[in-house]
Amino acid sequence: MDDPAPQPALPCICARVRRTARRVSQIYDRHLAAFGLTISQFGILGQIRSAGSPSIGEMAGRMVMDPTTLTRSLRPLQQRGYVVLAADSQDRRTRRLALTEAGLAALRQARPGWSAAQDEVRLALGEEASVALVARLDDTLSRLSPP
Amino acid sequence: MDDPAPQPALPCICARVRRTARRVSQIYDRHLAAFGLTISQFGILGQIRSAGSPSIGEMAGRMVMDPTTLTRSLRPLQQRGYVVLAADSQDRRTRRLALTEAGLAALRQARPGWSAAQDEVRLALGEEASVALVARLDDTLSRLSPP
DNA sequence: TCGACATGCCTGCATATGCAGCTAATCTCG
DNA sequence: CGAGATTAGCTGCATATGCAGGCATGTCGA
Numbered sequence: 001m002d003d004p005a006p007q008p009a010l011p012c013i014c015a016r017v018r019r020t021a022r023r024v025s026q027i028y029d030r031h032l033a034a035f036g037l038t039i040s041q042f043g044i045l046g047q048i049r050s051a052g053s054p055s056i057g058e059m060a061g062r063m064v065m066d067p068t069t070l071t072r073s074l075r076p077l078q079q080r081g082y083v084v085l086a087a088d089s090q091d092r093r094t095r096r097l098a099l100t101e102a103g104l105a106a107l108r109q110a111r112p113g114w115s116a117a118q119d120e121v122r123l124a125l126g127e128e129a130s131v132a133l134v135a136r137l138d139d140t141l142s143r144l145s146p147p
Numbered sequence: 148m149d150d151p152a153p154q155p156a157l158p159c160i161c162a163r164v165r166r167t168a169r170r171v172s173q174i175y176d177r178h179l180a181a182f183g184l185t186i187s188q189f190g191i192l193g194q195i196r197s198a199g200s201p202s203i204g205e206m207a208g209r210m211v212m213d214p215t216t217l218t219r220s221l222r223p224l225q226q227r228g229y230v231v232l233a234a235d236s237q238d239r240r241t242r243r244l245a246l247t248e249a250g251l252a253a254l255r256q257a258r259p260g261w262s263a264a265q266d267e268v269r270l271a272l273g274e275e276a277s278v279a280l281v282a283r284l285d286d287t288l289s290r291l292s293p294p
Numbered sequence: 295t296c297g298a299c300a301t302g303c304c305t306g307c308a309t310a311t312g313c314a315g316c317t318a319a320t321c322t323c324g
Numbered sequence: 325c326g327a328g329a330t331t332a333g334c335t336g337c338a339t340a341t342g343c344a345g346g347c348a349t350g351t352c353g354a
Contacts, residue, residue: 010265010278010281013265013268013280014172014174014175014264015186017164017167018171018186019284020164020168020284020288020291022211022212022311022312023211024160024161024291025311025312026311029312039161043159043161055302056302056303056304057302063162063166064169064170065341066341066343067302067304068342069342071303072339073340075339076338076339091301091302092348092349094303114159117161118157118159118160122157122160124290125287126290129287129290133283134163136276136280136283137163140171140276140280141163141166143271143272144167144171144174144271144272169341169342173342176343185309187310203333212311213311213312214312214332215311215312216310216312218333219334238320238331240319240331240333241332
């Protein structure tokens with residue numbers, strides 16, 4: 001509709017990002033479904049591995065998500081024995097995450113699914129646009145860092 | 148970790164898009180909370196208005212979301228009396244959406260919240276980057292259109 | 295030492311997301 | 325007209341998302 005803002009009209013940035021996230025997530029989820037993981041779960045497992053033994057808060061910060069969201073997302077992964085939480089010996093408030101052998105195996109087995117999804121998107125976008133998209137998103141995120 | 152793919156390493160596109168969507172959504176939700184709407188709800192109301200009396204399926208297509216997601220997202224808006232669904236007179240399978248007066252009023256009242264969020268993001272990114280981001284996302288979405 | 299504040303995580307609540315599978319309505323074609 | 329295919333939407337299930345508020349732990353100054 002009308003746009004009384006002082007600047008020229010610009011469509012809702014949030015709607016664009018969310019729509020794109022939905023579409024892209026659907027592609028990854030479809031490829032990962034055969035391995036029993038969502039892209040969210042695959043990402044969590046990968047982050048735990050690459051981060052060592054992060055706390056809930058550290059992980060949430062890395063993944064730009066609310067700690068409560070991460071807490072709940074971990075539940076199905078714990079139930080399947082992919083992830084364990086243990087209180088930190090120095091600070092008993094902190095709970096540190098760790099991958100189990102089963103979690104590491106699930107991550108490795110699902111990697112072809114992730115690759116297939118990533119390739120599908122890269123093929124559809126083209127290499128140049130793929131790189132440009134990632135760069136643009138990284139730049140956006142860094143400029144929207146928490147105040 | 149290692150990247151055995153034939154192409155050069157590229158981080159997970161999906162993770163980037165999702166993180167950005169979370170961060171951006173948080174900003175919009177924070178500004179809209181005072182008006183009792185989420186950015187999702189604000190977007191739905193806006194789409195209904197600009198689309199006339201769309202069906203569930205048409206709306207879902209526009210918003211790049213699953214029809215079932217839209218069905219459930221409409222529930223709280225119906226309960227508050229912002230939206231009504233009525234069977235199409237031509238095809239009784241189809242249910243058409245319409246804004247009520249209350250829904251239109253809520254949308255209008257919440258617009259300053261949306262503008263504040265949009266301005267916050269535009270200011271943080273800068274005009275050039277904002278326009279480039281939207282263009283990049285639009286391009287991405289169009290290339291990932293359903294097969 | 296102990297009270298005030300800060301920190302890390304959790305639960306309760308509400309909404310968001312989509313797949314599988316279902317029902318109802320419509321369409322197609324013999 | 326009637327059987328089968330198609331279409332539109334819904335419910336059950338499971339996960340994803342984050343805010344408010346609470347509990348336990350830790351820190352620091354009086």
